[in-house]
Structure formats: C-alpha cells, structure tokens
Amino acid sequence: MVNGNTSTATIFSLLDGIENFNTLEEVILQIARRLLVAVLEALDDALMPAKPKRYRIAGFRYRTITCLYGDITFKRRLYVKATRKKKRGEGRFLLDEALNLRQGKRLTGRLLKLAVSLATRLPFRQAAEIMAEAGMGQLSHMTIHSEVKRNGLEQKGLQEALRNKLFVSGEEPQGKKKKVPALFIEADGIMIPLQRSKQERIEVKVGIVYEGWIEKGNARHLKNPRVVMGIYEDGEQFWEALTTEIARYYEIDEKTIYVVNGDGASWIQKTAKEQLPGAIVQLDRYHLHRDIRQAYGNETARGLMEILAKGQEQVFLDTMEALIEEAPNRKNKQQRQKVYDYCQRYRDNLLDYRLRLPRQLEGLKLYGMGVAETTVDKKIAIRMKKRGMSWSEAGATAMVALLMLKANGELAAWLEKKMPQVEKNPVKVIKEKKIVKEDVEAWLRKRVPALVGPEAGTDWVKYTLRQLTRISGAIF
Structure with a gap:
C-alpha cells in the first residue's frame, strides 16, 4: 500500500506515453531487463572487496543470457591469478560463481525448464519460434537441441x-x-x-x-x-x-x-x-x-x-x-x-x-x-x-x-532440481536488510548504478526507474 509520501501524480507518471495495456506490458518488460542488468552489475561491484587473494582484475567482460524477460547483456569483472612467472592464470568471474551461472550456457534455469519441456512436445524449431514470439529472447533451435541432449543423456x-x-x-x-x-x-x-x-x-x-x-x-x-x-x-x-x-x-x-x-x-x-x-x-x-x-x-x-x-x-x-x-x-x-x-x-x-x-x-x-x-x-x-x-x-x-x-x-520436478540454486551469504543478507530499513531509496540508488551513472538523464531513468525506487520506498 502506498503512503502519503507518494502522490498519485508520481504513480501515474509511469503511464506517460502508454497507449494501451500491451504497450504498458512491453515498457515494464524493458524496465525489468534494465533493472536486472543494473542489479547484476551492482552485485559484481559488491563482490569486488571479497575477491580471493592473489587475484587481480583483468578488466570487464560482457555476457548475454536469455531469461524469462528476454535477452540481457551485462558486464562483470574478470579476475586472474598470476603465476610466479607473472603469466596469466585461469580467469574467474565471481558474479557467475556467486549466482551459479553455468559457463558458456545462455539459458537461465527457469527458461531452461520451459525450453526443454516445450521441446518434448514440439520440434526444436517450433519450440524456438514460440519462445521468440512470446518475447523470451532469440534462441536458436540448436541451443534448445543441445540442452535437451545434455539433460536427457544425464537422466x-x-x-x-x-x-x-x-x-x-x-x-x-x-x-x-x-x-x-x-x-x-x-x-x-x-x-x-x-x-x-x-x-x-x-x-x-x-x-x-x-x-x-x-x-x-x-x-x-x-x-x-x-x-x-x-x-x-x-x-x-x-x-x-x-x-x-x-x-x-x-x-x-x-x-x-x-x-x-x-x-x-x-x-x-x-x-x-x-x-x-x-x-x-x-x-x-x-x-x-x-x-x-x-x-x-x-x-x-x-x-x-x-x-x-x-x-x-x-x-x-x-x-x-x-x-x-x-x-x-x-x-x-x-x-x-x-x-x-x-x-x-x-x-x-x-x-x-x-x-x-x-x-x-x-x-x-x-x-x-x-x-x-x-x-x-x-x-x-x-x-x-x-x-x-x-x-x-x-x-x-x-x-x-x-x-x-x-x-x-516428473519432468517439471526434475528440471526444477536441475536449476542452479543461488548461494546466499547470511551476513550479507542481514546487512542489506538493515540498510533497507534505514533508507530504501538510498539503498536502491547505491545498488542501481543507472540512477547515478551515464544514463541518469535518460527518460527511462528519470521518469520510470526513479519513480519505481520512490514507490518501493513508500511500500516498505
């Protein structure tokens, strides 16, 4: 429930430029994709102080994954451990490890579940087309085929x-x-x-x-x-x-x-x-x-x-x-x-x-x-x-x-078990809960770089993301 600190005008400013429910839904999906990218990059920032000893940052690398909201591309830090001969060792992405994102795999867990389940009913090409029409990203039929083969052979x-x-x-x-x-x-x-x-x-x-x-x-x-x-x-x-x-x-x-x-x-x-x-x-x-x-x-x-x-x-x-x-x-x-x-x-x-x-x-x-x-x-x-x-x-x-x-x-339950489980750090969760109680909007600004980054002046940040943070603060 929204309290008196949030005006009706603030809420309805989200509807600016919206013609009907379909366009509203698409705007919300765009917001969800951008917000997810912002949160992922904020998590990567938060992991930096806890990097393993003898590892250094070798720069940023981009990764594209397909989730229920569609395709998203985000950047995260590559950490490299130098050997005694000062040669690069094997690289690590702490964000990928923390979220159990499978190396080289594009589909997230829930979308993997949907893709494999759909492929047991329809040819791979049709499954890919249906998912694309539903706005779930541009998956090739070979991607779905490889996931079916991998999961099926494991079973x-x-x-x-x-x-x-x-x-x-x-x-x-x-x-x-x-x-x-x-x-x-x-x-x-x-x-x-x-x-x-x-x-x-x-x-x-x-x-x-x-x-x-x-x-x-x-x-x-x-x-x-x-x-x-x-x-x-x-x-x-x-x-x-x-x-x-x-x-x-x-x-x-x-x-x-x-x-x-x-x-x-x-x-x-x-x-x-x-x-x-x-x-x-x-x-x-x-x-x-x-x-x-x-x-x-x-x-x-x-x-x-x-x-x-x-x-x-x-x-x-x-x-x-x-x-x-x-x-x-x-x-x-x-x-x-x-x-x-x-x-x-x-x-x-x-x-x-x-x-x-x-x-x-x-x-x-x-x-x-x-x-x-x-x-x-x-x-x-x-x-x-x-x-x-x-x-x-x-x-x-x-x-x-x-x-x-x-x-x-048993297919849905088995695929659910196959989904990567996020490892939670109890200390971090408690700490973040305390921050939320103190100032939700400040916490969101801190965790969402888009609010203060180079896109801070764009319409979607000014009129949408900022309003979402204010509404979230009022609700909590």
Whole structure:
C-alpha cells in the first residue's frame, strides 16, 4: 500500500506515453531487463572487496543470457591469478560463481525448464519460434537441441546407474515401498528412423507397470501407472531397467503375481519369463486377433478367439492347423502356416491371464489388457516419428529419457532440481536488510548504478526507474 509520501501524480507518471495495456506490458518488460542488468552489475561491484587473494582484475567482460524477460547483456569483472612467472592464470568471474551461472550456457534455469519441456512436445524449431514470439529472447533451435541432449543423456545416465546398482552391486533402491498382490506389465516397441548411422532405424522399447484398474463412472483408468522406456542393447537390459523401476516403488515379494502382456516379439514373450520367473505372460489379444483375421478372415478369426476365450488352447491350435489346407491360394496357405507356427511357438502364452492365475486376487476387478500400443503412440510416435523426422542415436536416447519423465509426470520436478540454486551469504543478507530499513531509496540508488551513472538523464531513468525506487520506498 502506498503512503502519503507518494502522490498519485508520481504513480501515474509511469503511464506517460502508454497507449494501451500491451504497450504498458512491453515498457515494464524493458524496465525489468534494465533493472536486472543494473542489479547484476551492482552485485559484481559488491563482490569486488571479497575477491580471493592473489587475484587481480583483468578488466570487464560482457555476457548475454536469455531469461524469462528476454535477452540481457551485462558486464562483470574478470579476475586472474598470476603465476610466479607473472603469466596469466585461469580467469574467474565471481558474479557467475556467486549466482551459479553455468559457463558458456545462455539459458537461465527457469527458461531452461520451459525450453526443454516445450521441446518434448514440439520440434526444436517450433519450440524456438514460440519462445521468440512470446518475447523470451532469440534462441536458436540448436541451443534448445543441445540442452535437451545434455539433460536427457544425464537422466539416462542416472537410470543406468540405478540399474547397475541393482544388477551388478546388488543394491536395492531405497525409499518407501508398497506391497501389492499383483503387478500388471505391458510391453511394446516402436522403430524410429536414424540419421548419420549405419542403421536405418532403432527400436525404442516401452513398458507400463500398474497395480490394476480404477473405475470412475463409465470410465476405467489404470491404477498408479509408471512408464519405462529407452533404447537398450537387448531385451535383457530392458527388463532389468523395468525391474529396477519396480524395485524403486514396490517390495520385491515372491508372492507377488506378475502379469505381462505384449505382442509376439521374442524380447517380450521369451525374455520376460527369464527375467521375471513365474510371471504369467500372454500374447496381446489385439495383435493376436489381427494376425488371425488377416490370415483366416473375420468370421473364422472370431470363432477361433471364442474357442481360446474358453480356455481350449489345444482345440484352438488343432482348428487352425486343419484350416491351413483349406486356404484359397498358395500365398494365403503360407500366411496361415506362419500364424499357426507363431501360435504353436507361444502356446503357453495363448490363454488369457485370468484363466491362469494361481489364486484369486481379492478386492481387485480384472479386465483385459492392451494399452501399450496407445501409450507408444501418444508418448513417443507423435513426437519422434509422425512428422517425418530422424534422429541421431544419442539424440533419440536423450529425448526418450525426457519423454519417460514426462509420461510419469516428473519432468517439471526434475528440471526444477536441475536449476542452479543461488548461494546466499547470511551476513550479507542481514546487512542489506538493515540498510533497507534505514533508507530504501538510498539503498536502491547505491545498488542501481543507472540512477547515478551515464544514463541518469535518460527518460527511462528519470521518469520510470526513479519513480519505481520512490514507490518501493513508500511500500516498505
């Protein structure tokens, strides 16, 4: 609240030359940028008396960073430590160190968070254009790409570290864990195009782990789903990564029932049993029905699936085999033979999991499974495949790691942790608070060189910045 020392005319002088709210907003952003520059340079002044021993000032250097207000350029002192031979040593910027400004990096923490988050939704060029249109500085798409790659590869490294701890060192992830009677797992993969590689495509493996289903009205949702996705050397690595994710949130109990659903890929149907002994693995109903329909026709496929639903897998296989000879042509006969061989190979995985449970799961309604393909489409394909784009292997690995965080609702929190934290000096803070109580306007004049510097006579200082200092003083 403004007291009597500040007149209405003083406040409204800020509106001189303002045509509408949009121009007012732009003026305020300009003021914010200039004020931020002034404060940064004032902080650099304040750090000078505390420079390390044997360091001398080697002059000023300019730096441009992009923050939420747009691009700002400021100068700060370069400190150099001379060696005994009086040669220049490594330079330091005390201001950069005090504010944890990353060397050679242009984006500030909050803008980094926004840029990376936006890039998981849109191509890099579009992300850069949108940020520029919003007045957040002129970022190149390559800048955003490099930040995505750096952050994504770091996240992938953390995932690999957890996997290695569990499967190499035998160290289980720490933290509060649940004990559940069953976990449902769905797996699928998607091929994405590569560039500058001997391989044309590479597979992203995806898994979804959930505790069951929740009914809300007429809708049904997965209960506590978690997504695991990545580019792995083989199926074994994928299942190790998925098991690691399970170990982070659930107690590993021999009584826990694992149900795995997936298409006919061997890394799902075969490797899942090797990595999760005792797991109930089933062929995904959608893919199975589709393959049979293409080979045998709609009506026959419907009848075969009804036989299978009754738990009669041998009748199902015998019927399929008998119908091979009734194929209308040689090509269709080969197609039917191929589908039959596929079903015969995975005959233990043919029946619906609900017919194979070792015990009844009390309090848990059971439904058919098959959400993996939709998850792949929504979480990966839209961003990485459907716009005709191609990736380097490192770039794809990084993006998938960030998309995994996003799918689990953890991207914003993880990027927040990545933001540089300003180290505060308690003595300085207390001292400055005392100064503020004595004379706010004087403190601001002292800390904002523009009020007494070469720009002191410009309109923005005379009619805007000075008024802001007076208003601030009145408010405090």
